[in-house]
Amino acid sequence: MNDCDHELFEAELRKLTPARPPAALMARLVEARPAALDRAPETRESYQPATLSQPSTLNPQPLRWLLMRWLAPVAVAAGLAGLLLGWWPHAAHEQRHVKAVTLPPKLAPKPDEIEIDRQLVGLFDAVAQLPSGEPVRFRCREWTDEVVLRDPAHGLVIERRTPRLEVVPVSLEIF
Amino acid sequence: MDESPQHADWRRWLEDQAPKFLLFARQQARCEADAQDLVQEAVVEACRRYHDGEPPPPALVFATIRRRAIDLARSDDRRAGRELAAADPMPVSWFDTSVEDRERNQLLQDAMSRLPEMYRQVLTLKVWGGLTFAEVADTLGIPANTAASRYRYGLIELRKMTKEVLA
Numbered sequence: 001m002n003d004c005d006h007e008l009f010e011a012e013l014r015k016l017t018p019a020r021p022p023a024a025l026m027a028r029l030v031e032a033r034p035a036a037l038d039r040a041p042e043t044r045e046s047y048q049p050a051t052l053s054q055p056s057t058l059n060p061q062p063l064r065w066l067l068m069r070w071l072a073p074v075a076v077a078a079g080l081a082g083l084l085l086g087w088w089p090h091a092a093h094e095q096r097h098v099k100a101v102t103l104p105p106k107l108a109p110k111p112d113e114i115e116i117d118r119q120l121v122g123l124f125d126a127v128a129q130l131p132s133g134e135p136v137r138f139r140c141r142e143w144t145d146e147v148v149l150r151d152p153a154h155g156l157v158i159e160r161r162t163p164r165l166e167v168v169p170v171s172l173e174i175f
Numbered sequence: 176m177d178e179s180p181q182h183a184d185w186r187r188w189l190e191d192q193a194p195k196f197l198l199f200a201r202q203q204a205r206c207e208a209d210a211q212d213l214v215q216e217a218v219v220e221a222c223r224r225y226h227d228g229e230p231p232p233p234a235l236v237f238a239t240i241r242r243r244a245i246d247l248a249r250s251d252d253r254r255a256g257r258e259l260a261a262a263d264p265m266p267v268s269w270f271d272t273s274v275e276d277r278e279r280n281q282l283l284q285d286a287m288s289r290l291p292e293m294y295r296q297v298l299t300l301k302v303w304g305g306l307t308f309a310e311v312a313d314t315l316g317i318p319a320n321t322a323a324s325r326y327r328y329g330l331i332e333l334r335k336m337t338k339e340v341l342a
Contacts, residue, residue, distance in 0.1 A: 006327075009334050013302045016270045016280060018198035025211045029193055032215055033185045034222040123250050139216070141246075168219060170212045 028171055113150040118143050121163070141166045188230040189218075195304050196236055198269055202287075202295055203244035207267050213240050213247065234310040237300055241314060286336035294329030301326055 021029075122142035129135050142165055149158040196214045204210035217239035218231075224239075225231035269287070270280045287295055300311045301322075308326070312319040 005334075006330060009330060010302065013283075013298075013333075016283065016303075018194035018303050019268050019271050021193045021197045021211070021214070025197070025214065026189065026193060028211075028215055029189050029218060030182075030186055032219050033182065034219055120246060120249075139212070166220075168216045170215060 024171065032169075110151055110153065113148075113152070115146075115148040115150075117146045117148075119146070137170050139168045139170055185230065192230075192233055192236070193218075195233065196240060198303055199237055199296075199299050200240050200244070201267065201269060202292075202299060203241060204247070209247060213243050217243055233304060234306055234314055237304055237306065238314040241296075283337055286333055289336065290329060290332055294325055294332060297322055297325040298329045298333065 020026075120141060121144050122140075124140050126138040126140060127135055128138065142163065145162045145164055147160045150156070193214065196217065197210060200210040200213040200217075201207070204213055217236050220243075221231035221236045221239045225235055268280065269284045287298075290298070296315055297311055300306045300314060301308070304311075306314065308319045308322045311326075312322040315322065317325075
């Protein structure tokens with residue numbers, strides 16, 4: 001099969017269009033439009049494509065918070081160093097001060113190893129009834145999001161586990 | 176009642192993308208009901224994770240469908256065999272079928288369902304999902320070169336199976 005054949009065959013395949021979803025599913029999808037889409041774009045974070053090896057549904061908040069814990073002291077130390085260097089009149093004293101203020105970042109932990117994981121803890125379905133009488137099934141999943149930061153040089157391990165409940169309404173099959 | 180512009184955009188996006196998502200989900204799920212649930216859950220989850228005020232990129236939804244299908248298969252394993260046996264054997268058509276093409280499309284669908292899953296996934300995402308090889312690779316968690324070679328082998332296999340009905 002040469003390249004030309006390939007292209008012809010591909011073109012044949014592309015002529016086929018995937019079947020339109022049933023009206024009931026389209027109605028469900030239209031109704032399921034998340035409120036999150038109404039929020040202003042500038043208040044959101046950008047999407048980074050992820051693969052299965054890098055769990056992608058983990059809430060980024062805890063990780064960002066943990067990173068900020070290290071970045072904030074370093075930034076403050078650097079700011080202080082800048083101020084002290086600018087104000088100190090003598091070069092000798094400047095050097096002494098440089099030594100004094102550069103120590104904290106060296107001592108600060110460097111979390112080089114960061115592990116992000118999530119575990120499916122539980123799975124169950126619940127059924128409710130709409131005012132119209134139509135039954136709705138809720139597919140509920142309990143997850144545990146886990147972030148582990150390690151700094152082997154300082155023997156430091158920080159673990160954070162966050163439970164998360166995911167509830168998705170789906171139509172109830174009636175046999 | 177008039178729709179807001181956001182809802183109209185949402186509906187248009189769904190009309191354009193939902194058939195592709197459902198085609199992929201049907202190949203991942205064991206029954207039609209599960210495939211439809213997968214699409215709904217994946218769309219909602221992808222919207223929640225994508226933070227741009229717009230519907231999420233299709234690659235993200237495809238990846239979410241695949242991941243949720245794996246989760247579903249794991250939980251399904253706990254179901255009684257009797258229940259799985261009772262599940263409908265996907266009696267739906269994967270492609271739009273006009274009267275004259277119905278037989279041809281059915282043959283192609285049969286051939287697709289006999290294709291090894293690793294080829295079928297790549298072919299579906301590339302040909303009907305409209306993804307690039309990089310996006311296909313991201314979605315399936317494989318290198319882009321692997322995606323490209325699976326695509327080529329998949330085309331060859333599918334061509335062999337459908338020689339009489341397609342060019």
